[in-house]
Structure formats: structure tokens, C-alpha cells
Amino acid sequence: MSTTIKAPTPAPDETVGRRRPTRGSIGKFLVQGGTTIALIALIVFFFAMRPDVFLTFTNVRNILFQISILAIISGAQTLVMVVGDFDLSLAATAALAGSVAASLMLKGTPTWLAIVIALAVGLAIGLANGLLVAYVGLTAFVATLATMTSVTGTAYLVTSGTTLFDLPSGFNSLGQGRLLNIPGPVYVAIVLGVLLWALLRFTTTGRKWYAIGGNVEVSRLSGVNVSRGRLLAFTAAGLIAAIAGTLLAARLGSASAVQGSDNLLFSVAAVFLGMTVVRSGQANLVGTMVGVGIIGVMSNGLNILGVNSYVQQVVTGLIIIAAVTLSSVRMRAR
Amino acid sequence: MHRRRGPAAVLATLAAVTLTLAGCGSDSGGGSGGGGGKGDDFKVVAFTSGNQTPIGAWWVKAVTAKAKENGWDLKMIQGDFDFQKMNPQVESAIGQGADVILDGYTDVASIGSIVTAAKDADIPIFAMDSATKASDAFALNITTDQQGIVDGTLKVLGDSIGGLQGKNVMVIGHDPHPGIRLRADLALKDLKAAGATIAGGDVQKVKSPATGRTEALALVSDYLTAHPDGLDAVWVGWDDAALGASQAITEAGAKAKVTGSDATSEAVAQIQAGGAFVATANQPWPEVLDSVIDAVKKFQDNGDLPKKNYEAVDTTIVDAKNASTITPSDKLQ
Numbered sequence: 001m002s003t004t005i006k007a008p009t010p011a012p013d014e015t016v017g018r019r020r021p022t023r024g025s026i027g028k029f030l031v032q033g034g035t036t037i038a039l040i041a042l043i044v045f046f047f048a049m050r051p052d053v054f055l056t057f058t059n060v061r062n063i064l065f066q067i068s069i070l071a072i073i074s075g076a077q078t079l080v081m082v083v084g085d086f087d088l089s090l091a092a093t094a095a096l097a098g099s100v101a102a103s104l105m106l107k108g109t110p111t112w113l114a115i116v117i118a119l120a121v122g123l124a125i126g127l128a129n130g131l132l133v134a135y136v137g138l139t140a141f142v143a144t145l146a147t148m149t150s151v152t153g154t155a156y157l158v159t160s161g162t163t164l165f166d167l168p169s170g171f172n173s174l175g176q177g178r179l180l181n182i183p184g185p186v187y188v189a190i191v192l193g194v195l196l197w198a199l200l201r202f203t204t205t206g207r208k209w210y211a212i213g214g215n216v217e218v219s220r221l222s223g224v225n226v227s228r229g230r231l232l233a234f235t236a237a238g239l240i241a242a243i244a245g246t247l248l249a250a251r252l253g254s255a256s257a258v259q260g261s262d263n264l265l266f267s268v269a270a271v272f273l274g275m276t277v278v279r280s281g282q283a284n285l286v287g288t289m290v291g292v293g294i295i296g297v298m299s300n301g302l303n304i305l306g307v308n309s310y311v312q313q314v315v316t317g318l319i320i321i322a323a324v325t326l327s328s329v330r331m332r333a334r
Numbered sequence: 335m336h337r338r339r340g341p342a343a344v345l346a347t348l349a350a351v352t353l354t355l356a357g358c359g360s361d362s363g364g365g366s367g368g369g370g371g372k373g374d375d376f377k378v379v380a381f382t383s384g385n386q387t388p389i390g391a392w393w394v395k396a397v398t399a400k401a402k403e404n405g406w407d408l409k410m411i412q413g414d415f416d417f418q419k420m421n422p423q424v425e426s427a428i429g430q431g432a433d434v435i436l437d438g439y440t441d442v443a444s445i446g447s448i449v450t451a452a453k454d455a456d457i458p459i460f461a462m463d464s465a466t467k468a469s470d471a472f473a474l475n476i477t478t479d480q481q482g483i484v485d486g487t488l489k490v491l492g493d494s495i496g497g498l499q500g501k502n503v504m505v506i507g508h509d510p511h512p513g514i515r516l517r518a519d520l521a522l523k524d525l526k527a528a529g530a531t532i533a534g535g536d537v538q539k540v541k542s543p544a545t546g547r548t549e550a551l552a553l554v555s556d557y558l559t560a561h562p563d564g565l566d567a568v569w570v571g572w573d574d575a576a577l578g579a580s581q582a583i584t585e586a587g588a589k590a591k592v593t594g595s596d597a598t599s600e601a602v603a604q605i606q607a608g609g610a611f612v613a614t615a616n617q618p619w620p621e622v623l624d625s626v627i628d629a630v631k632k633f634q635d636n637g638d639l640p641k642k643n644y645e646a647v648d649t650t651i652v653d654a655k656n657a658s659t660i661t662p663s664d665k666l667q
Binding site for chain 1: 581
């Protein structure tokens with residue numbers, strides 16, 4: 001039975017751009033659009049530095065390829081953060097899913113079945129997280145920290161601590177193949193992004209999740225099944241992380257227990273950056289993709305300029321601080 | 335009721351799982367008193383921070399087997415790269431008494447408190463690949479000849495691209511690992527001396543070994559985008575990152591060649607396949623472990639410590655000619 005409710009908080013995408021900055025108030029405009037402006041500024045800066053390279057088809061494709069897996073995991077993180085939680089186990093879940101798929105294929109399991117089982121593993125981990133948070137009553141931090149630890153250990157058991165490789169070419173083509181000269185993972189990221197955006201923007205489920213993230217008690221009193229909403233969000237996130245992990249294994253042609261572990265912090269950073277894009281300050285898919293774009297453009301641009309990777313990490317942190325600070329200034333101004 | 339029973343049920347399940355796993359996996363023993371001893375009286379504390387790497391995982395199994403073979407009372411501590419967790423465990427084991435400490439692949443710079451505790455208790459540390467030069471911390475540390483690795487890999491690289499003079503070569507390293515840091519610096523120096531141009535001007539640094547492959551993949555992809563045909567070779571300090579560099583070169587359709595180090599099965603397979611990956615270095619860890627264990631047995635028998643506390647043994651450079659004869663480092667038994 002579905003319950004029709006008026007969500008206490010509207011989906012944040014609706015609020016984007018409704019209130020225009022006061023005419024002539026450049027400072028206010030900069031504050032309100034800080035993160036998006038940061039992305040545009042980065043693109044303009046790197047284009048100015050390397051006009052012969054940065055916006056070429058090859059490099060734009062390169063950027064999209066590099067951020068596609070992060071975009072998928074960040075989409076998963078967005079779902080969980082919409083309901084007011086976060087998931088520390090997403091990157092570990094992705095690594096385990098890739099490891100499970102690789103291990104099964106190396107033992108002769110058909111590729112499609114190995115992928116289905118890997119996705120089921122991700123779904124199960126997400127379900128476990130959801131049960132622990134929504135029904136057992138653990139905080140998301142504790143629950144997902146614990147599952148992250150166990151899932152990573154399981155991935156080591158599955159891979160025996162080694163890197164699994166020599167995967168079927170059909171599987172590798174999922175991550176390395178191209179359609180119209182665009183790599184497959186880019187399409188997957190775009191399709192999933194659109195689906196998640198539509199889920200959050202147009203469905204009752206999405207509205208309920210935003211309601212839960214806005215105020216749990218008000219949602220409960222409004223008739224929203226909070227526990228089920230959180231369970232669903234974690235479960236969906238686990239499944240999406242497994243898709244990302246399986247794609248990453250296909251993209252690299254190999255799988256290991258810690259593959260893509262940096263995606264966890266980058267995904268949280270992307271969602272935080274994205275939260276600054278909308279007035280409500282809530283997690284939202286469009287904003288998250290802007291955040292992913294900032295991380296990807298900066299990494300690629302700084303690589304092209306030959307900037308030391310340690311400096312890149314410092315700059316990434318500073319940009320996140322700057323964007324979130326701008327957001328908090330804006331919130332205070334309201 | 336549900337909310338009360340839930341956490342209790344979870345705790346009970348966790349306790350049961352933990353006890354089951356502990357029953358399956360325990361290989362530890364206690365320790366008491368220092369000095370020599372025979373059989374079960376000889377207490378050995380072994381530790382490694384690198385148990386999550388293929389070679390570290392092999393070391394744990396191999397040392398456990400050696401201890402069983404020699405009748406030692408072994409306490410094995412696995413640190414998961416977490417020194418805050420591992421070091422107190424080792425110090426606690428030292429406090430309970432031990433005759434010898436074994437260090438596998440854990441940099442001396444990270445175990446200062448363990449070294450102090452061992453010195454205070456007068457217990458010698460026998461180590462493998464734990465420093466790149468002689469250190470008073472160890473009664474013995476055997477590692478591999480880093481200059482030999484650099485010489486061998488650069489020779490294959492030079493041969494594959496028609497010499498290093500005037501060629502654009504990228505060097506990829508990882509500073510926190512002392513061996514990789516040293517050999518990357520040596521490679522940089524030797525490449526400059528050979529007249530090569532260093533892509534990016536310095537060693538390109540990968541931040542985490544866990545993401546080494548994707549970081550190297552992005553580094554080389556981005557470089558090749560900015561400088562099409564601007565790379566003749568990539569020298570990488572370890573195989574996992576070298577595989578990322580190799581993939582970037584293949585995807586870009588470039589002709590650059592790559593070398594790594596470690597002789598993992600994936601690297602050896604790529605060398606055999608004849609693509610961009612042309613060489614890696616095989617480090618003889620089973621032989622090194624045998625030498626370390628022999629030294630421990632001598633100490634057990636008569637209390638003698640090795641005359642030299644540092645050795646750097648030769649490695650084998652793996653290329654297309656001998657790749658089929660090599661046992662990859664992640665397949666060691």
C-alpha cells in the first residue's frame with residue numbers, strides 16, 4: 001500500500017535557480033552559485049592553460065572515462081545521504097563485487113551469472129546495512145564502518161590477497177569497449193545517473209526519502225515508513241556500488257580486494273560539493289555530478305599541467321573547503 | 335521488544351562468529367623469557383604490516399610453516415598496514431617474553447617503538463626487506479639489491495626502445511615504501527645520466543598502493559593526451575602500477591614500453607604476451623627467508639648473531655626470454 005504524503009521538504013532540484021541573485025550583487029551571485037562556478041572556472045582555467053589539449057574530444061572522453069566509476073558510486077552515496085545517513089562501505093562493496101565476479105569467472109562460471117551473483121552480493125550488503133541502521137538501530141557510521149571492515153576482509157578471502165586477472169574478453173569489453181568512440185562505463189554512468197535523478201525527482205519514493213532526510217520525526221508523523229525508506233536507500237546503494245565495482249574490474253581487466261578504495265572519500269566529497277549547489281543544502285543527484293565533475297576535471301587538468309599528485313590532493317581538499325564554506329555563508333545569508 | 339533483542343542477537347552472533355574464526359585461524363602461542371631454547375621453548379614473535387599484499391600473505395604462511403618445522407612457539411602478528419594497531423601488539427608480545435623477533439617487509443622507520451622494546455628486552459630482530467641500508471635495529475636484515483633491479487630493468491627498457499639517449503621516460507614511484515622510493519630515485523638518476531628526458535621533470539608519485547593501478551592509468555593517460563607520442567617509456571617501481579601504465583599506453587595506441595618490479599603473475603603474463611610491458615624484477619623471497627631462518631637457527635643453537643647485519647641479494651630480471659621459467663611472487667607456496 002502506498003501512502004500519499006506531502007513531503008516536508010521538496011526535492012532540492014526543484015529549488016535550483018528559482019531565486020535569482022539580487023541584480024548587481026556579484027558577491028551574492030558568486031556565493032549562491034559557488035560550486036557550479038568553481039567547475040566552470042576550473043574548465044576555463046585549464047582550457048586557458050592548455051587550449052590545444054584540454055577541451056579536445058580525446059581529453060573530454062578521457063575525463064568522462066576516469067570519472068564514470070566515481071560517478072556511479074557517488075550516485076549510490078547520494079541516495080543514502082538523501083535519507084540523512086552515509087555509507088562507508090560502498091567502495092569496499094564495489095571491490096568485493098568485482099572480486100566475486102572475477103573469482104567466479106576464473107572458476108568457469110558464465111560471465112552473465114558471475115555478474116548477477118556479484119550484483120546480488122552488493123544488494124545483500126546494502127540490505128544488511130539497511131537492516132542494521134533502520135531496524136537494529138545502529139548509527140550509519142558504526143554499521144557501515146563495521147560492514148566495510150568485514151566486506152574488505154571477505155574480499156581478501158575471495159582474492160586470497162592477490163590480484164585476479166585473465167578475465168574473459170567479453171567481460172573486459174564491458175569496461176573497455178566503446179560505442180561511438182565513447183567508453184561503455186560512461187554510458188552506464190549516464191543512464192544510472194538519469195534513473196537515480198528521476199527516482200529522486202519524480203517518484204513518491206524519492207519524495208519520501210527527502211522527507212526522511214529533512215526530518216525523521218515529522219516524516220514519521222506524516223505517515224512515512226522511515227525504516228523502510230532507509231532500508232531501501234541502503235539496499236539500492238549496495239546494488240549500485242556492486243555495478244560500479246563490476247565495471248571497474250572490467251575496466252582494469254582485473255580485481256583486487258582494495259581496488260578503487262579512494263572512491264569512498266571522493267564520493268562523500270562529491271555529494272558534499274553537490275549539496276552546495278542547491279538552496280536547501282540537501283544531497284541531490286545533479287549537484288553530486290557537478291562535484292564529481294570538479295574532482296575529475298581538477299585531477300585531469302593538474303595531471304596535464306604536470307602538477308605533483310601530493311599538491312593535487314591538497315588542492316582538492318582546499319576546493320571542497322571553499323565550496324562548503326561558500327555554501328554555509330549562503331545558508332547564513334538566508 | 336524487537337529493539338531490545340536486536341542488538342543482543344547481533345552481539346551474540348558476532349561472538350559466535352569470532353570464536354569460530356578464532357578456533358579456525360589461531361596459530362599463536364604465548365611467550366616467556368628471552369634467550370635461546372629448544373623446540374617449543376624457543377619463542378618467536380613474528381610480525382608484518384604487509385600481510386594484505388600477496389608477498390606478505392605468503393610470508394605469513396611460510397614463516398608459520400618454518401616455525402612448525404623447527405618446533406618453535408610462534409606468535410604471528412598481522413598488522414594490516416596499521417602501525418597503531420600492530421606495534422602495541424608486538425610490544426605486548428615482547429613483554430610476555432620471546433627469544434627472537436621476525437620482521438617481514440615492515441620498514442624500520444615505522445617500528446621505532448618495537449625496536450626500543452626489543453633492545454630493552456635484549457631480543458634480536460631478524461628481518462626481511464625492512465630497510466634499504468644497514469640499521470642497528472636489526473641483528474640481520476636481508477633485502478634485495480635495488481641498484482641491481484634498476485640496472486636490469488633499465489637495460490631491457492633501453493634495448494626495447496633503441497637506447498635511452500634523448501628518449502622521453504616517465505618514472506612512477508611511491509614514497510612511503512622505502513624500497514620503491516630508493517629504486518625510483520636510482521632510476522631517475524641513471525636515466526638522466528643516460529641522457530633521457532624525464533617526463534614531468536621528476537618522479538611521478540602514486541599516493542596509495544591500493545589505488546596504484548588506477549592512479550598510474552590516469553597519470554599516463556593524461557600525459558599521453560597532453561603529449562601525443564610524447565612518451566617512449568615508463569619505468570615503474572612496482573608491477574601493479576606498471577600494469578596501469580601499460581593499459582594506458584595500450585588504450586592510447588602508443589608505442590611506449592613499460593617495466594615494473596615484483597614479478598606478479600599478471601605482469602609475467604603480460605611480458606609473455608609481448609605488449610607494452612617488457613620487464614619486471616623477480617626478488618628471491620623464498621631463498622631470502624631460508625637465509626633468515628638459518629640465521630635464527632644458529633642463534634637458537636649457540637646464541638651466535640650474524641657477523642653482518644645487512645645483506646642485499648641479487649634479483650632476476652624477467653623479460654620475454656625467461657618469463658615462462660619464473661614462479662610469480664603471488665604464486666609462491
